[in-house]
Each structure stands twice: as structure tokens, then as C-alpha cells.
Amino acid sequence: MREWGAFVHPDDRARERDYFDRALSTGSAYELELRLRKADGSYRWFLARSNPFRDDKGRIRRWYVSCTDIEDRKRAEDKIREQEAELRARVLWSRLHHSDDGAIDRRGSHNTQWSVISGCWRISSTRTQTPFLPVHFFRLTNTLA
Numbered sequence: 001m002r003e004w005g006a007f008v009h010p011d012d013r014a015r016e017r018d019y020f021d022r023a024l025s026t027g028s029a030y031e032l033e034l035r036l037r038k039a040d041g042s043y044r045w046f047l048a049r050s051n052p053f054r055d056d057k058g059r060i061r062r063w064y065v066s067c068t069d070i071e072d073r074k075r076a077e078d079k080i081r082e083q084e085a086e087l088r089a090r091v092l093w094s095r096l097h098h099s100d101d102g103a104i105d106r107r108g109s110h111n112t113q114w115s116v117i118s119g120c121w122r123i124s125s126t127r128t129q130t131p132f133l134p135v136h137f138f139r140l141t142n143t144l145a
Helices: 002-007 013-026 071-096 112-118 134-144
Strands: 030-037 043-054 060-069
Touching (some): 002 013, 043 071
16 A cells, blocks of 8 residues: 555645554544646545455455545635635725725725724825835735735
């Protein structure tokens, strides 16, 4: 079973080794998601399930391993995470464009959410206490991410 380690993605090898070593020491089955190398050198995600086969005396004689390709599922999960992040950013952005009374903030009405994120507190309708600096943009984009 160790021979297949050469096909495991370098980032997954230590985790795969840990799972396998634990299974050997306990004699228990295990399940693991990992990337395996194809013949063309590219990697795909698989769900590997390993079960021991025991003889009449309970000794492990061999391991049966099944690998199910889950690449499409992983891509779908990634896409969902990206869409959730974009939705969170849009919701936050929409909050930033409304004043505290709920009106759309077109003329710079006070918006507490924007003030907290940007550090800019409005003194009057025409100027802010602190200018909008690149550090504020950095803080905003990190908040949206």
C-alpha cells in the first residue's frame, strides 16, 4: 500500500502518511480526501477509503482501498465559497451606501458602518475628520474579503 504514496500530491503526503500509520497501529479503517497524480502529471481530488482484511485469527492480511473521484464536488465547493464571499462583499457594500436612517447614501449622509470600517468620521456634509487614505482602502478590501 505504501507504493501509492508516490502518486499523492506533495501537500497531502504527510496527512496521508499520518492516516495510514494510525490505521496500521489501530487496525481500523479510514477515509481521506487527497489529490492523486494522473498519468499526464495533473492532480485530481479523490476520496480514499481503506479497510483491512483480516484472517481467521484477526490478523490483517491486506488492505482494500477504493478511490472515488471527487474533483467535480471540490470545484463546486470552491465555487460556492467564492460566491458566498462575493455575496458578503455585496451585502456589506450595500450597507455602506445607506445612511443610518435607511436612506440611500448618495450625498454623503452619515453611515456608521462606513465610519467603523474606514476610520473616517463625518463632521459635516462636506468634509470628514480624516482624509480617505490608501490604508483605509486596504482595511476596506480586507474586510470585504
